[in-house]
Amino acid sequence: EVQLVESGGGLVQPGESLRLSCAASGFTFSDHYMDWVRQAPGKGLEWVGRSRNKGNGYTTEYAASVRGRFTVSRDVSKNSLFLQMSSLKTEDTAVYYCARGPYCNSNFCPGPFDYWGQGILVTVFS
Amino acid sequence: DIQMTQSPSTLSASVGDRVTITCRASQSINTWLAWYQQKPGKAPRLLIYEASSLESGVPSRFSGSASGTEFTLTISSLQPDDFATYYCQQYHSYSLTFGGGTKVEI
Numbered sequence: 001e002v003q004l005v006e007s008g009g010g011l012v013q014p015g016e017s018l019r020l021s022c023a024a025s026g027f028t029f030s031d032h033y034m035d036w037v038r039q040a041p042g043k044g045l046e047w048v049g050r051s052r053n054k055g056n057g058y059t060t061e062y063a064a065s066v067r068g069r070f071t072v073s074r075d076v077s078k079n080s081l082f083l084q085m086s087s088l089k090t091e092d093t094a095v096y097y098c099a100r101g102p103y104c105n106s107n108f109c110p111g112p113f114d115y116w117g118q119g120i121l122v123t124v125f126s
Numbered sequence: 127d128i129q130m131t132q133s134p135s136t137l138s139a140s141v142g143d144r145v146t147i148t149c150r151a152s153q154s155i156n157t158w159l160a161w162y163q164q165k166p167g168k169a170p171r172l173l174i175y176e177a178s179s180l181e182s183g184v185p186s187r188f189s190g191s192a193s194g195t196e197f198t199l200t201i202s203s204l205q206p207d208d209f210a211t212y213y214c215q216q217y218h219s220y221s222l223t224f225g226g227g228t229k230v231e232i
Contacts (some may be wrong), residue, residue, distance in 0.1 A: 047221075
């Protein structure tokens with residue numbers, strides 16, 4: 001059974017940093033793209049960033065709103081995905097979801113998010 | 127970024143109604159489009175991928191279609207469990223984007 005479990009959320013002040021973790025199980029972690037998606041209170045879904053699979057060198061992509069402040073990484077030995085967030089702003093307040101992207105065996109792998117974690121709340125307050 | 131314009135933002139319906147939600151992409155995305163259902167306090171659930179393919183375990187009353195850059199999610203006969211918010215998402219470009227959501231309420 002595929003499971004994604006986020007941790008590391010909490011309350012921080014603007015300008016501070018926070019690292020979210022996502023523990024993955026039930027599938028071959030290195031074969032899939034992995035993503036972070038967030039949802040501000042009462043708002044819609046916003047894609048945050050991606051880590052591609054091993055075959056694509058675990059390269060990353062980011063939404064313009066977080067590029068240069070957030071970093072997505074993996075620890076393959078622990079089947080864990082991370083989101084390092086720095087220079088946090090009040091507008092980063094949201095529930096952050098870890099989501100499994102497509103299985104990939106080439107260099108172009110379009111696909112949806114088929115499994116999601118339960119989400120973790122990050123609150124940035126001044 | 128590719129913009130996804132979803133309509134309506136809110137939809138009032140009754141059990142048994144046929145419901146249609148539309149999503150329009152700002153440029154061609156082929157059929158690289160997914161639909162998700164989200165209930166309050168829960169993570170989204172994948173319903174449809176590649177515009178019209180039904181995810182395993184999703185009831186057959188859900189269907190998706192595409193015409194150019196316009197995509198449609200149809201619920202053939204609305205059930206009590208279907209009252210939720212629905213999102214479209216394109217995965218054509220490196221920068222993934224969602225529609226603004228459609229809340230289906232009683």
